[in-house]
Amino acid sequence: MAPQAQSPVVAGDSGPWRLVGPWYRWARPGLPEDGRLSAPAIQKFAGNDFITDFLARPQHSLRYDPVVDVVQTQDLVKVPGATLRSLLLALNAQGQVAKPGDVAAGLYRPRVAPGSLRKLYQPAHDRHYLVTCSLHCDAPGFPRVKRDQVCQAGFVVRRRRSVVxxxxxxxxxxxxxxxxxxxxxxxxxxxxxxxxxxxxxxxxxxxxxxxxxxxxxxxxxxxxxxxxxxxxxxxxxxxxxxxxxxxxxxxxITVAVDGWFPVLVNGKPSTTFGQWKALSAAEQQHDITSGEHTYPLYPLVPDPRETSHDAAGRTMYHGLVPTGGLQHDTQARARFDDQATYEIRCFVRQHHACPGRAGKAPDCHGPLVWSRPTEPFRVAAPFDVLGSANRPITIKMPDLRELAAQAALRPKGRLSPVRFVQPQHLSPKIDDGKPIENEVGGEAICSFSIPLITIIALFVLNLFLPIVVFVFNLWFLLVFRFCIPPSVQAAAGLDAALAVTPPGIDLDAEFSVKVNGLDVLVKPDELKNALTKDNGAMELRVQKDTGMDEVPVLDALGNNALGAIDQSLQDAAARQPDAQGHLPEVPPVGEPLVYEEPVTPVWTLRGATA
Incomplete structure (x- = not known):
């Protein structure tokens, strides 16, 4: 896209200022020539106490993963001779779920393609982000600007659009x-x-x-x-x-930048409604009094006794990056979604030479200094699989024996805190096990216990999961349900062969594996027969795991689809209770926390000269 503009500066009493990234994110930490054109950094954290950790060690943030922390697309690979049921998910050339009429033109399977565009996760994913920057005087030695010369500090979040x-x-x-x-x-x-x-x-x-x-x-x-x-x-x-x-x-093909402007309600900016407005190159560095929504930047002030602190002798700021919220435009479109691309620009206001306004924030109308835009990013969807795996949730189902013992307690309704007030009462009638026509009733109030709602909800989930999987041929969804099924095993040799099969291998081609030091050549037909015709072992495991009434027929599925499902069932079956009946530990979820390597500056600030 279009190249980014140079870092804006403004002339102050001691020379122009530059608002740049923190020194520990420069290409060569501390060298002025690398810092002058750097952009504010977006640092990643985990845990609810990340602010406390950041204030103690600003550079101690999580490392960005080249696969997890980028926007992922799908690359389509054509599969010659494939059928609708031979793939985990059969697609056509346009990337849509294939239909019978697409078979003649060829079917495709998706592959994950991690790109280069940064992805920020939601707080619900246990990921948080801070934008950090530092303020310097553009003079020899690149000295810091004294904090008391700054009247106001903040940042804006803007949207990027491709102009074709x-x-x-x-x-x-x-x-x-x-x-x-x-x-x-x-x-x-x-x-x-x-x-x-x-x-x-x-x-x-x-x-x-x-x-x-x-x-x-x-x-x-x-x-x-x-x-x-x-x-x-x-x-x-x-x-x-x-x-x-x-x-x-x-x-x-260029990039247009939009700013978010809240709608005025009774002369005051709304905290809920707003709209995106296109900004010209000059308007991208306008005075924030124009009405664009801003977020505060907070000074990073270390303990003066900690001379080795990352912010010691420096003027640094930080702010919490928003990745969601209740802001919408007047058409109810959310300000932040997973399809738009965003960037952040930080700013500071220099104190005006005239006396400040008492009791006002900011207290003057001094000139603004804008930073370069940060790297572009998108926001992960709330249901993102990689993100939601970082926040494991355990729901303990109610014990029926305990509920039966508590059911005799009085008065009735004391254990039912969830109340539904119904202006019209919809109550079904059942005759001989079948619903019959009924009328809409009058007002009613029904109270339920949370354990009752939980039991019914899980029952409905288990009831409809096999139906959805079977009707729409979405067998691969079973991989996202990790349960300990009854011990129904396939042939021992086949299980061993698939267990040591590396990921990414084509199971529709002959492949050789090594089991207990012995070479085993697995042929496609033998693998297919073992999975689907060896006493129905695969079908029995799927039936037991999903609770289907009938044994499913999986003959039409290809090896690549069957192999993935079989390996998932093996992983679950291997976690059977021990001799004492204790369940094994569940496998780890989410991504491991990997932090950035500590950075030591090669150039040290000595006092404030600007």
Whole structure:
């Protein structure tokens, strides 16, 4: 897209100011030439006490993961000879769920393609973000500006929109972005194999077999080693992204920036309703008194006795990055959603030479200093799978024996705190097990106990899960339900073979695995027969796990679909109760917390000279 503007400055009594990123996020920590053009940093944290941790150690934040913390798209791979039921999810060339008429044109399967656009998760995902910046005087030595010279500090969140000239069609853009998306998916496949080798829970056989798979892929690509193949893919992807950027610039595909302006209600800005307004290049650095919604920046003031503090001798600010809220436009469209792209710009106001206004904030109309925009980002959806896995929730179902003992307590209704007030009472009538026609009743008040609502809700979920999976052929959804099913096992040799099968391998092709030191060649037909015809072992496990009345017929599913479901059922079946009847520990959920490496400055500030 269009290149970002240079960092704005304003002339003060001691020279121009620059609002830049914190020193520990510069390319070379502390060197003025790297800091002058840096942008404020968005730092990631976990836990409810992240503010306390940040104030003590500002640079101690979570490291961004190249797969988890970016927006993921899907790359479509054509599968020759596939049927509607042979894939986990059969798609057509447009990425839509395939129908019978799409089979002749060919079916596709999706692959995860992590991009380069940053993704910020919700507080409900146990992820929080702070924007941090520092204020300097643009003079030799890049000294800090004294904090008492600043009248006001804050930031704005703006929306970025792509402006496509007439004549550039969606197919033109797809033709340019498809090679990038394919390389991103290829790199994800390589990272998946690396994760299987480095996972401490992987068995020795799985690690050995995965390494063999890596060596075969490197040889197939003409690379001397696995690391060379990964680096070659990274270099090719970087070059392809650069070529895409050049294509954008050549065809004048630019970025427009919008600001959020609250609607005035009785002369005051509304905290709920507002609208996006386009900002010109000059308006992007306008005075905030124009009405654009702002968020506060807070000074980071360390204990003066802590001379080694990251903010010691520096003028730094921080603010909480919003990733949601109740703000909507007048058409009820949320201000923040998972489809729009955003950026942050920080600002500080310099004290005016004239005396300030007593009791006012800000107390003067001094000039503003704007930072460069932060890296663009999107906000994760509330139901994001990767994000919601970071906040595990345990719901203990009621014990029926305890409920039966408590049911005799009086007075009736004391244990039913959830009250429904019904202006019209809708009460069904059942005759011979079938609902019959009924009339709408009058007013009624019904009270329920929370345990009763919980039992019925879980029952309805378990009742409709197999129906939805069966009717819409969404068998892969069973992977997202991890239960301990009855012990119904498939052939021991097959289970062992699939257990040491590396991720990303094509189960519709012959593959060799190593079980207990012995090479095993698994043929597609043998795998299919073992999964579906070996005494119905696979079907029985699916039936027992989902509670279906009849044994499902899975003959039409392909090996890649059957293998993923079978491995998920194996993971659950392996966690059977021990001899004392105790359940094993549940597998870990979410992403591990990995922090940034501590940074030591190569250049130290000495006092404030501006």
């Amino acid at each position: 000239p007439a004549g550039i069609t969606a197919s033109d853009i797809e033709a340019q972005t498809a090679p990038v998306r394919k390389l991103e998916a290829d790199l994800m496949d390589l990272r998946t194999l690396d994760a299987a080798v480095s996972d401490p829970q992987s068995s020795a056989e799985l690690k050995l077999n995965t390494q063999a798979r890596q060596n075969a892929l490197a040889a197939q690509a003409g690379q001397p080693s696995w690391s060379a193949l990964v680096q070659h893919t990274l270099n090719t992807l970087a070059a392809q992204r650069q070529a895409l950027q050049q294509w954008y610039e050549q065809h004048q």
